[in-house]
Amino acid sequence: MIDFWLNPNVAYLFLVAGLFLALFAIITPGTGLLEISALFALFLAGWGIYNLPINTWAFFIMAAGVVPFILAIKKPKTNIFLGIAILAFILGSVFLFRGDSWWKPGVNPILALVTSFGVGVFFWIIATKIFQAESEEPVHDLGKLIGAIGEAKTDIGEEGTIQLLGELWTAHSEKPIPKGSFVRVIHREGLILDVEMVEEKPEK
Numbered sequence: 001m002i003d004f005w006l007n008p009n010v011a012y013l014f015l016v017a018g019l020f021l022a023l024f025a026i027i028t029p030g031t032g033l034l035e036i037s038a039l040f041a042l043f044l045a046g047w048g049i050y051n052l053p054i055n056t057w058a059f060f061i062m063a064a065g066v067v068p069f070i071l072a073i074k075k076p077k078t079n080i081f082l083g084i085a086i087l088a089f090i091l092g093s094v095f096l097f098r099g100d101s102w103w104k105p106g107v108n109p110i111l112a113l114v115t116s117f118g119v120g121v122f123f124w125i126i127a128t129k130i131f132q133a134e135s136e137e138p139v140h141d142l143g144k145l146i147g148a149i150g151e152a153k154t155d156i157g158e159e160g161t162i163q164l165l166g167e168l169w170t171a172h173s174e175k176p177i178p179k180g181s182f183v184r185v186i187h188r189e190g191l192i193l194d195v196e197m198v199e200e201k202p203e204k
Helices: 008-027 033-051 056-064 066-074 079-096 109-135
Strands: 149-152 160-164 167-172 182-189 192-198
Touching: 008 033, 008 066, 008 079, 008 109, 056 066, 056 079, 066 079, 066 109, 079 109, 149 167, 149 192, 160 192
Parallel strands: 167 192
Antiparallel strands: 149 160, 149 182, 160 167, 182 192
């Protein structure tokens, strides 16, 4: 069983999975599931790295990929930084585990080729779409939401859903608001609207 976990191919797959999940956790922060999964995969990969011979130069190439990745986040329209980051992670991870010579990867070449190419292309497509969406100007004038009247589609407390201007929005209220009530937007935090209940049906 120990030989399985210390197989360079297995350690490589955990390393790629961990880096992939970690990068997505950075650009799409959420529930913490991605972060936990990334830590678990990187822990298993780290155990393999600790016990297997590695190429130090490959490790530094992989680590250096963090710099262009950060630049890609700050300048989402400059895809060259994202490309450099992906290339650095691919080269570093493939050659991290030492083979017979310094220029030979310790992992199966076919496994490395298929995995690195597939993950690289997939991450490129998803990351560029996310960066593009974040850099685009919002379709709505969000400032006009303040004071607008909507209808509660669920009970609203810490979280709920309202229909406003023909769309569904996530809403929050300090006081419980029952489903079906009319509400007024009093504040906006990102895409979450703070609302209060309107006692009477607004005039059209």
